Amino acid sequence: MQHLLSRSWTFFIGLATGMMLTLAGSGLASKPQDSPAFQDAARIYSILQQIREFYVDEVAYDALVDDAISAIVSHLDRHSDYLDRNEFAHLTDVTSGEYAGVGMELAITEQEVTIVNLFPGSPALEAGVVAGDRVISVDGQLLADSDAETLLMGMRGPAGSLMHLTVQREGEPELLNFALERRQIDVKSVSQRMLNDATAYLKINSFTQTTPQEVATALKELALAPQLSGLILDLRDNPGGLLDSALEVADLFLDEGVIVKTRGRYYEANVIYFANTGEKISGISIAVLINGRSASAAEIVAGALQGNRRATVFGEQSFGKGSIQSLFPVQPGEGVLKLTTAHYFTPDGLAIDGKGITPDRFVPSQVVLESLLTPIINPLPLNTVVAYQGEKKIQIANQDNQLRTALQALDHPD
Template sequence: MLPKHLLRPILFSLGCTLAFQAGAETADDTSTPEQVKAATTLQGQLPLQELRNFTEIFERIRSAYVEEIDDKTLFDYAIKGMLTSLDPHSAYLQEDAFTDLQETTSGKFGGLGIEVGMENGLIRVITPIDDTPAEKAGIRAGDFIVTLDDEPVMGLTLSEAVERMRGEPGSKISLEVRRGDENELLSFTLERAEIKVASVRTEMMSGDIGYVRITQFQEHTGAELKKALQKWTEDGQLNGLILDLRNNPGGVLDAAVDVVDAFISSGVIVYTKGRNPQSELRFEATADTVAGDIPVVVLINGGSASASEIVAGALQDHKRAVIVGTQSFGKGSVQSVLPLTETSAVKLTTARYFTPNDRSIQAQGIVPDILVEQSEVTPYEERYYKESDLPGHLSNPTVKAKNDVSEKTSVTKESASEKKDSGLLKKDFQLYEAHTLLRGVSILSPVRVNASEG
């Protein structure tokens, strides 16, 4: 998860010398007072015995390893080992990985379209991105990638696995995947493509229910959402909104804040806590709210991570939305990008996210208000005889004439809208439940927001 303000270069220096065998604990007679002071300060800050051990191992590898390895490669390995041992999200970003990270936050990159993480030495699919080779081939959130081009991923770092999956558009790669408790591996052959992630997708559903799907939080996500909401309210009426964050892996923090700010006008959205005071941030809503009164349902699942959880948690704590679906992924940590050179950087976990009610998202996620597992809608058809089926039944004196043109037009319009929804809703039970919930709310207390009402 990349806070936008942390993408600026952060300059820092590492003062460390490896020449300990010449006498690191005491200075010789020719040392200046400044050198003695510097050596004393260094001794107080760094674990000298551990550094001696490191240099000893480093020298043994250089001189005795079965194949010759240059010093730069060994130092790279050492840095990677330090970072990957901390947590699954800290990493040493060399040129390709650093470039990939910048491309991903901009919403355009080359590859398969899979958001992944490391778990038990295997690559776990957090979510496939919509309309990408991975999603089209049937890769699912929760799948474990076992091999890439017939080579095991066990032993690879996360950045190394991602680098292998990236490549020129049109080139192919084979994957073997373990899914759930299935014993047999699933095989996929994917053709890499240029991944252009559409951040916000919208659709108007029956009952004047707006549907917004956010696939990933990019720099302009908040502006795109507000533009869609303003268009709906200016064009007519809006009774409710479904905000679909399922399988959304996160993205830019500022974008998540902007999305929440579209629905609330005051209060805390999210804050962070870390050891370094600079990592402690607090984001609050502004009065620039375009949908302050519209009933909202937020859809989440196990593929909803990071920025998605910030949005769901904030709206849940402010009682601004009903959260529907299954428990989210639980990535509640902040990664800061610390550039070392123009082509390399350290991605270091520096803080944790907290919701307005002081809940940590880390390793817990967001628990939905209404738990709804995913399935297809399979209605059971029953036939009942009604009063109107009986021969000689009395007519209803309050029913309008069948030739009422305005009524027929209204019914036809609603039927067309419902027909458009029916295919999607039958395949997506979570969306069906969210839509049904908002239809019920709009029937009891219709909002009917338009531009003139503000």
């Protein structure tokens, strides 16, 4: 069974993560013909057949069936859905870590679609698209006139083909247009570097099939630093991904204890996941960074390290997506049913869904320096812009305040 974790649908432009995914068996045991489920199915079948044979106009029968299934699933929570064969292929591409697209990671809410991450070397990044841009249209199709998930599925295409993207950027009076050439994207979900002689930085963008090995390799390289005493694990803007990936990554930082607990209505959904003996990077202090766009699998890892007192969590309240979706094949080659089958809880038993992870130290994302004469003391590079407040010239430091605070805490522990 494959489990997905994520907040709503998050697209790597050609894929959706953000669910906790589990691939179940066929899920359809044989039912006696007198059972309520069989009788209900027979009623739906009868209606479809009457429409197929007697309706005045010819209709696309497959589309009719898909719409009927979608109508049934729409009465469940917003994370449950029916994925046709194309949507399922799209999802599989994303969680595998490879796909053909433009290298953007998007988050969908009821109000908007926002770009939350761009992959290094991607067409979107090279063209000047930035995180925080809101999608207005794709290939001339306005998002306001379309189903967001259907429109975003259209972003997939063969390598070498063009995609026309229109976005709205905060502070820009006009919409921005980009012509992006799709190409094969090798999604690297992990990056790392040394911030100074004693502190390492590890960023996880999402939880794909390759993430645990990427993290293990990164930790091995970082551990070579002779004076290493601290690590900052950055889970900000991480929308989630695969449950198994989150479990394996959390296990790399723990030597014992509970990683996460899941609870559901059927027996197999109730599980307590424990860490295995053998932490990969022991003896150092860890700071975890989260924000309001850290969701699902990212919240599992943050909650596991916080709940086992292995790390101090800095930043802002996380998103609060604490449910698991399981994939149940409907018929061979005919798509899958994605159902929410469980909720998950931190080692301390705290519910995450709708609440999120509360940081140990709340740190806002940015600070404003009131004067150009104020010296900026920051060991990290700053991207500084000048603005005016009335006639007063002020300096807005677009600095990473959360990273800076975590670094100071590790360098100067209480």
